[in-house]
Amino acid sequence: MHPVVKLLAQRIALGILLLLAASVLIFGGTQILPGDVAQAILGQQATPVALANLRAQMGLNDPAYIRYFHWLFGAMHGDFGTSLANGSDVATDIAGRLANTLFLAATAAIIAVPTAITLGLISVRYQGRWPDKVISAVTLATVSVPEFLLGYILMFFLAVEYPIAPSVSTIYDSMGFFEKLHAIVLPVMVLVLVVLGHMMRMTRAAILNVMQSAYIETAELKGIRPFLVIFRHAFPNAVSPVVNVVMINLAYLVVGVVVVEVVFVFPGMGQYLVDHVAKRDVPVVQACGLVFAAVYIGLNMLADVISILANPRLRHPK
Amino acid sequence: MKRIPLSALLGLTIVAAYFLAAIFAPLIAPYGMADAVGGVWEPSSAQYWLGTDSIGRDLLTRMIYGGRTTIAIAVAATLLSFGTGATLGFTAATLGGWVDQALSRFIDLIMAIPSLIFALVVLSVMPVTVGTLILVMGLLDSTRVFRLARAVAVDITVMDYVEAARLRGEGQIWIIFREVLPNALSPLVAEMGMRFIFQVLFISTLSFLGLGVQPPMADWGGIVKENKDGIVYGVTAALYPAIAIATLAISVNLVADWILNRTTSLKGGRNG
Numbered sequence A: 001m002h003p004v005v006k007l008l009a010q011r012i013a014l015g016i017l018l019l020l021a022a023s024v025l026i027f028g029g030t031q032i033l034p035g036d037v038a039q040a041i042l043g044q045q046a047t048p049v050a051l052a053n054l055r056a057q058m059g060l061n062d063p064a065y066i067r068y069f070h071w072l073f074g075a076m077h078g079d080f081g082t083s084l085a086n087g088s089d090v091a092t093d094i095a096g097r098l099a100n101t102l103f104l105a106a107t108a109a110i111i112a113v114p115t116a117i118t119l120g121l122i123s124v125r126y127q128g129r130w131p132d133k134v135i136s137a138v139t140l141a142t143v144s145v146p147e148f149l150l151g152y153i154l155m156f157f158l159a160v161e162y163p164i165a166p167s168v169s170t171i172y173d174s175m176g177f178f179e180k181l182h183a184i185v186l187p188v189m190v191l192v193l194v195v196l197g198h199m200m201r202m203t204r205a206a207i208l209n210v211m212q213s214a215y216i217e218t219a220e221l222k223g224i225r226p227f228l229v230i231f232r233h234a235f236p237n238a239v240s241p242v243v244n245v246v247m248i249n250l251a252y253l254v255v256g257v258v259v260v261e262v263v264f265v266f267p268g269m270g271q272y273l274v275d276h277v278a279k280r281d282v283p284v285v286q287a288c289g290l291v292f293a294a295v296y297i298g299l300n301m302l303a304d305v306i307s308i309l310a311n312p313r314l315r316h317p318k
Numbered sequence B: 001m002k003r004i005p006l007s008a009l010l011g012l013t014i015v016a017a018y019f020l021a022a023i024f025a026p027l028i029a030p031y032g033m034a035d036a037v038g039g040v041w042e043p044s045s046a047q048y049w050l051g052t053d054s055i056g057r058d059l060l061t062r063m064i065y066g067g068r069t070t071i072a073i074a075v076a077a078t079l080l081s082f083g084t085g086a087t088l089g090f091t092a093a094t095l096g097g098w099v100d101q102a103l104s105r106f107i108d109l110i111m112a113i114p115s116l117i118f119a120l121v122v123l124s125v126m127p128v129t130v131g132t133l134i135l136v137m138g139l140l141d142s143t144r145v146f147r148l149a150r151a152v153a154v155d156i157t158v159m160d161y162v163e164a165a166r167l168r169g170e171g172q173i174w175i176i177f178r179e180v181l182p183n184a185l186s187p188l189v190a191e192m193g194m195r196f197i198f199q200v201l202f203i204s205t206l207s208f209l210g211l212g213v214q215p216p217m218a219d220w221g222g223i224v225k226e227n228k229d230g231i232v233y234g235v236t237a238a239l240y241p242a243i244a245i246a247t248l249a250i251s252v253n254l255v256a257d258w259i260l261n262r263t264t265s266l267k268g269g270r271n272g
Helices: A003-029 A037-042 A048-058 A064-076 A090-125 A130-144 A147-161 A177-183 A185-211 A214-222 A226-263 A269-278 A282-310 B006-023 B059-095 B097-111 B115-123 B130-156 B160-168 B172-208 B220-233 B236-271
Strands: none
Touching: A003 A064, A003 A282, A003 B097, A003 B115, A064 A282, A090 A130, A090 A185, A090 A226, A090 A269, A090 A282, A130 A185, A130 B236, A147 A185, A147 A226, A147 B172, A147 B220, A147 B236, A177 A185, A185 A226, A214 A226, A226 A269, A226 A282, A226 B115, A226 B172, A269 A282, A269 B115, A282 B115, B006 B059, B006 B236, B059 B097, B059 B130, B059 B172, B059 B220, B059 B236, B097 B130, B115 B130, B115 B172, B130 B172, B160 B172, B172 B220, B172 B236, B220 B236
């Protein structure tokens, strides 16, 4: 087998294994209570009959590992059970909300990735001079404030003081594409600001690392313009770490939406998860946890796959 | 005593001010923590410096008590994560072999799930008390401390003085705490600032989502949650915690940078 194919197969197998292990952790995380889940949901005043009914409904009379395999088997077939709070089918609820969340995250990514890479290139070109310092100070400020506060700061200035965008991002299926886009202006801005800082700083570090190579010095001595040195000689060699940075931040984006969705009342996965954690709705929480973990692990795996493919040294074994 | 750089001095002053305000909150706060003293969302005045909140409590009082809760929980969670993470990390590096493998792979697994998501999953069945919050936050973050501690300790365990201690017949506990720990201290202390800030952001986020500190106790994330509806009427009450968290975060970073520089230059001085 070609070594690259072998490496890829190994990495993908590892990802699947990791996801399985993560499902054990997520399931286990809801079982660690000293009492049991039924008691936690109904509280101390619950009557024994109500407890017994709920236990039977949730299958709590079976040992934990049987419940786990039952749950995992269902999850693999797209069956996440029914919500304890309102009895609706969890998989149906998730499908619509996941699409909304991915729409939000994808819009943010489309804006954030090119901006971050451009800003990274600019701050390498003017390293240590004022453009670099301004960019690094602004990004430091945006990463020092939690997402939800950034959300309210933007909401205060851009929806209340100077109303250019709606403060609430509720979207419906009946809305047109551009209507939806207008509704999510503020949450997208928050997400972009949050990942931009990390992405730009890591891109800058990755390119600076390459800038110390001998061939960069040669290119500079040849008299090529500084921007071309960076763009033609440094950037291609930094593609693999930069792609990695982008993927890690996309994974972060998918998690960052949880808080941003709550701030802007956006009907996505994050809002759904948070609402149902408060209601102690265990099947929904487990399903959301698994979906978030799957997206996160999937993007991290994709990052490794791309950097394997982007590294020519791995293509020609010695 | 070397001169303290201005940036570190500024950071140190602000951090100290926050911690003193947290410790002496009942003496400084102008009103009681849960006392409704005025109307809803009154603007700032001589009587209420920052105005009042959504149910007429003095906002300055809420911010001071909120800082006390937030900082106390973050400090406790940071100590727990360093205690657990550093001990396990040093153990993994010193013992090596299957212990190292088992611990490292387990930590990899926990880090494969985003912290916030995992915390939410666990908090959906746990009673949300201050104790549970510290436990969940501290243990989840100890994975990052573990990685750093292990990486630093792996370099130390191959040093001659560790070899000498082994040949002297010292036990593993001695090697971990008397040989590895003192030499790994400076990167760990610098990291401690970062982790503390992370915990401040973490607890604020959880409280904002309604799954952290429960009312009527005040904390910075909770203040945002309580006053967020005022934003659309132009009430800035929910924005004060942003200023508090951002200044604390930047100040702690300035101090951490200085500690890192100072300890590394000290080490250089000792060797020659």
